[in-house]
Amino acid sequence: MQLMQLLRRHRRPVSGWELAGEMAVSLRTLYRDIASLKAQGAEIDGEPGYGYVMKPGFVLPPLMFSSVEVEALMLGMRWVADRGDPVLAAGARDAAARIAAVLPRALRRELETSALLVGTSLRKSAPTATIEPMRAAIRGGLKMKLTYRDKQGAISHRVIWPFAVVYFEEARVLAAWCELRGDFRNFRADLIVQLEPLEERQPKPKNVLLDAWRQMLKTSGLTILPESDSLPF
Template sequence: MARTSRLLALLQILRAKRRPVTAAALAEELAVSERTLYRDIAELVAQGAPIQGEAGIGYVLRPGLFLPPLMLSEEETEAIVLGLRYVEQRGDDTLSRAASEAVAKIEAVLPPAALEIARNPVALPGPKRANFPENRVAIEVLRRAIRAQAKLRIDYGDLIGQATTRVIWPIAIGFMNETRSLAAWCELRQDFRHFRTDRIVAASEIGERYPGRRSQLVKTWRSQMDSLAKR
């Protein structure tokens, strides 16, 4: 592997690691000696890469480094564009606009060959759904509560139209082909529940943060969903 390619590969590996990784492990993954690895680390640091660590302990890439899209492979370019186009078609207004802007930013820095792949990809999203069920509560209200880890009081109508009032801890919004769904911990049921956003009649924050970390709730929820899927 040429040194330039190796340095880029090293950055990619560090970027994917959340915890310090030893020089020995990095050298093994790159198929180089530890001496070469140390030289590569020193070169990247000299060029401004925010790598923190030392020999014998491990290295980690601090936040703040952006690897430009022009480093993407053909398959990576297609995967990103496919995902963004899917969101552009099926996301709410905020996400749809953000996806469109992100595609434009990526295309602006791609070299000609990669730009051709982005604009004429092999993989395409399915046909856009004409209309989703109308929401009475804006998705942005739900998104804001999720980010703030704020408890919500909602009025929710079930399949037969019967309304209930619940206090929930919103953790994620699911975008399906036919509907959109809010995943949350329900204080009434003392369990995770999924609420179709078009059936949420009203929603308001009650001025309380739910306990713990949202990331841990999401982890528990995913584990529960995986267990149900295996049954």
């Protein structure tokens, strides 16, 4: 499991020596574990002296997590169940139940009795009624028609290409390309007057827009996102 997760974090071939070092095992043990994963169906390309990379899509049954991973999952799902819109909150509760159903008894007990809790927010979060249509449009790669009231009360009508929803403690922010401004714009959910998905698809994939937006934020020195995104996807 540790080797599989390590290979998933590397999108380019990584040497056997580096893998063995990160796992604190001998090179001989590493080669044996790679052979074991291959025997179970993992598509691992590479050879000694070249490096190894695993093609995506392989899942090693049965589903298994470490104690720390269980705590991280439970904390995240509790946060979403408490802070998310009704659809996302229900998804978090369903995911928790599904994960608990397949865990071994000891880990299931850790999941159900996790002591990492989500406290009451000191700030009132923004209304979330419009969040699910945003997420649906992002998943489908669709444009949206937006009526927006800024902090000064001015109303504008726009066509946007939504590609991300940013969850702050005090607000939810929709990141999109705005056809009216010809640039990226961030819209607070609680200031959106009306939101309507269109049947027209966005000209660019959301991952392209997201990467360009991240680069724009970095270049501008804005702090809308954390310093580092350490997730491998």
